[in-house]
Amino acid sequence: MDHAEFGAWLRETPPDAAISLYLHVPYCRDICWYCGCNTYAARRTEPIATYVETVYAEIDLVADMLGGKRVTEIHWGGGTPNILSPEQFSHLVAKLSERFDLRRLVRHAVEIDPRTFSADMARTLSEAGVNRVSLGVQDLNEHVQRVIGRVQQPAVVQRAVDLLRNHRLMDISIDLMYGLPDQTIGDLRDTIALVAAMKPNRISLFGYAQCPGSRSGKG
Numbered sequence: 001m002d003h004a005e006f007g008a009w010l011r012e013t014p015p016d017a018a019i020s021l022y023l024h025v026p027y028c029r030d031i032c033w034y035c036g037c038n039t040y041a042a043r044r045t046e047p048i049a050t051y052v053e054t055v056y057a058e059i060d061l062v063a064d065m066l067g068g069k070r071v072t073e074i075h076w077g078g079g080t081p082n083i084l085s086p087e088q089f090s091h092l093v094a095k096l097s098e099r100f101d102l103r104r105l106v107r108h109a110v111e112i113d114p115r116t117f118s119a120d121m122a123r124t125l126s127e128a129g130v131n132r133v134s135l136g137v138q139d140l141n142e143h144v145q146r147v148i149g150r151v152q153q154p155a156v157v158q159r160a161v162d163l164l165r166n167h168r169l170m171d172i173s174i175d176l177m178y179g180l181p182d183q184t185i186g187d188l189r190d191t192i193a194l195v196a197a198m199k200p201n202r203i204s205l206f207g208y209a210q211c212p213g214s215r216s217g218k219g
């Protein structure tokens with residue numbers, strides 16, 4: 001589908017349609033070795049700021065074609081949406097609210113990386129009306145984490161869960177993965193037991209897929 005076709009398709013959306021918006025943040029601090037997502041490592045803030053400016057322009061483009069239709073779902077994926085600063089996130093939500101009708105928003109979901117999640121970001125998500133958060137965890141055994149290039153202690157995940165709950169973000173999902181290199185069934189059982197003790201609303205279990213070009217998915 002080219003640009004003209006996509007624009008025509010947006011313009012033909014029925015006036016009473018309920019719209020779902022997906023915002024992709026294609027940056028992470030480091031790239032996990034198993035990752036198959038569309039993302040890049042960003043140690044500096046400049047590329048992220050440039051990308052945010054592009055998203056502002058994209059919101060205007062899409063809103064012009066769609067009209068100010070009602071949006072019932074927003075999902076932020078990546079990459080790592082919480083690589084945005086709290087200000088960048090809240091300004092983008094303000095922009096969405098300016099260009100779309102968000103008064104009947106049912107679900108506002110964000111994927112986060114517990115390793116870089118902050119109290120400021122938890123407060124910002126809560127103030128922005130986010131009502132579902134999923135945490136990328138995969139496996140909590142250190143020997144597996146070293147092989148996949150993503151080391152995060154269980155305490156780091158628990159801290160992120162606590163920050164969310166302290167800011168009234170109660171709908172929490174935790175993403176796990178089976179079939180990782182060096183991961184045994186016992187490792188998976190231990191991970192599930194640790195995560196279950198954190199009492200998330202749901203656990204999503206994904207199968208590992210070796211993507212061409214990855215060093216060792218889902219974020």
Ligand code: SF4
Pocket residue numbers: 027028030031032035036037039078079080113136150218219
């Ligand atoms: S797995 Fe998640 S955090 Fe790791 S590089 Fe991929 S998108 Fe980023």
